Amino acid sequence: MGPLSGITILDLTSVLMGPYATQTLADMGADVVKVESPEGDIVRHIGPGRTPGMGGMFLNTNRGKRSIVIDLKQNDGREALLRLAARANALIYNVRPQAMARLGLSYEQVAAVNPGIVYLGAFGYGQDGPYAAKPAYDDLIQGAAGVPTLLAAAGDGTPRYVPITIADRIVGLMAVNAMLGALMHQQRTGEGQRIDVPMFESMASFVLVDHLGGLTYEPPLDHGGYARLLSRSRKPYRTSDGYLCVLIYNDKQWRSFFEAIDRTDFLAQPRFANHAARTRHIDEIYEEIGAIFLTRTTAEWRELLERADIPVMPMHSMESILDDPHLRAVGFFETVEHPVEGRVRQMKVPSTWSATQPQPGGPAPTLGGNGRDILTEAGFSSAEIERLGHSKAVHLPD
Incomplete structure (x- = not known):
């Protein structure tokens, strides 16, 4: 009922x-x-x-x-x-x-x-x-x-x-x-x-909730569009043996990520100072992180990221999603x-x-x-x- x-x-x-x-x-x-x-x-x-x-x-x-x-x-x-x-x-x-x-x-x-x-x-x-x-x-x-x-x-x-x-x-x-x-x-x-x-x-x-951006204002502050969503490098990361969906988003997650891969030197760079700075440099950041993901297998990355409490999910096909353990x-x-x-x-x-x-x-x-x-x-x-x-x-x- x-x-x-x-x-x-x-x-x-x-x-x-x-x-x-x-x-x-x-x-x-x-x-x-x-x-x-x-x-x-x-x-x-x-x-x-x-x-x-x-x-x-x-x-x-x-x-x-x-x-x-x-x-x-x-x-x-x-x-x-x-x-x-x-x-x-x-x-x-x-x-x-x-x-x-x-x-x-x-x-x-x-x-x-x-x-x-x-x-x-x-x-x-x-x-x-x-x-x-x-x-x-x-x-x-x-x-x-x-x-x-x-x-x-x-x-x-x-x-x-x-x-x-x-x-x-x-x-x-x-x-x-x-x-x-x-x-x-x-x-x-x-x-x-x-x-x-x-x-x-x-x-x-x-659509415009995400992308009206600076066109919200009169006069406009920019040409519209949310830079992170429009980055050409915003896509599943390629690993050494497949693909993985990862989103490192807030300050805590970026700090955890760099600590997990023993690259805390990145945290000293101004472009990683806060969300606004990362957004301004999002294309180069995504490209650089993409190169890092090529260094390990999908399974290795999933274990590392889950241990560091960083959002990660598999990239399913229409067939593999039928066997997803959570959906099951x-x-x-x-x-x-x-x-x-x-x-x-x-x-x-x-x-x-x-x-x-x-x-x-x-x-x-x-x-x-x-x-x-x-x-x-x-x-x-x-x-x-x-x-x-x-x-x-x-x-x-x-």
């Missing part, structure tokens, strides 16, 4: 940002009803899978949900959705608001059947600017928020995208944050509202039986709660596999359900 037990959320999202957000809400106990088009969420077909439409990425962003297939372009499909919305606490979508209006599912139209509903849109851009109607994808938002420029400055000068759909995940969590606040207000007052969570503005605020000890990965896919690996909710522990509520659903149950619970009669199935306004499972 998670903290959102008893809350019903209509999930009209697809791809990654919205489904990641609604999976988080489902883990908290919400009844998330995933409303899919007849073609299904495109992510069903990304990556390897045992059966069509059940790819690994889909399984990892849609667990704990129920699926119903509604053709929202049909009037009967739209009316069915509105009947579901009349009983829901919230509706979340991630297409452009203009598309929702064309479907007859704008906030005003949904609120007409349920004034208390939380109607949350997570899409590309705020609706008061010139980008309002533009499409948005993770790569585009990374670029607009300056991420490739930062990677170019920190690397070989070539702009690159982060090899994670990082904007989708970050903005998805911002949508969760907004939804939880709105649901708390709803539960206290009964009042619903519309919430827009734009990707561009959300990612810009996320906390039970991070578990193998479960999926009713269609058989044995699959899933990740636990990383936070720990003393009273209402969130947990995966069940496997990711097959396309439309819960349609009959969802309609029945919403008060549709057997005759209505069969009529919707016959007209293909709702695609029902066999």
Whole structure:
């Protein structure tokens, strides 16, 4: 029984940002009803899978949900959705608001059947600017928020995208944050509202916390950017036989490091006097420390650094992380039986709660596999359900 037990959320999202957000809400106990088009969420077909439409990425962003297939372009499909919305606490979508209006599912139209509903849109851009109607994808938002420029400055000068759909995940969590606040207000007052969570503005605020720097001031004190994060030598240290992730950060850690390697002479140098001095010389410091790390093996460095209480972690691959001793000890990965896919690996909710522990509520659903149950619970009669199935306004499972 998670903290959102008893809350019903209509999930009209697809791809990654919205489904990641609604999976988080489902883990908290919400009844998330995933409303899919007849073609299904495109992510069903990304990556390897045992059966069509059940790819690994889909399984990892849609667990704990129920699926119903509604053709929202049909009037009967739209009316069915509105009947579901009349009983829901919230509706979340991630297409452009203009598309929702064309479907007859704008906030005003949904609120007409349920004034208390939380109607949350997570899409590309705020609706008061010139980008309002533009499409948005993770790569585009990374670029607009300056991420490739930062990677170019920190690397070989070539702009690159982060090899994670990082904007989708970050903005998805911002949508969760907004939804939880709105649901708390709803539960206290009964009042619903519309919430827009734009990707561009959300990612810009996320990136600029680190990198606005001297541009915070008028007039500017510099050209922006946090020097330590932009150092081209800020990367896993190469050892004599591999790589290791180490961060020697504060005064105590630098002193401990140089004492551990018997090089206390470094401490007399002005560039190691304090954090500000180290930041000014960060490129040369990282380069010099990198040369020192080449002198020992990964295992030797881990033993030395852990003994000196200096932050160190292994550099995992996607395979080696599955055997990480800490993740194994906390039970991070578990193998479960999926009713269609058989044995699959899933990740636990990383936070720990003393009273209402969130947990995966069940496997990711097959396309439309819960349609009959969802309609029945919403008060549709057997005759209505069969009529919707016959007209293909709702695609029902066999």
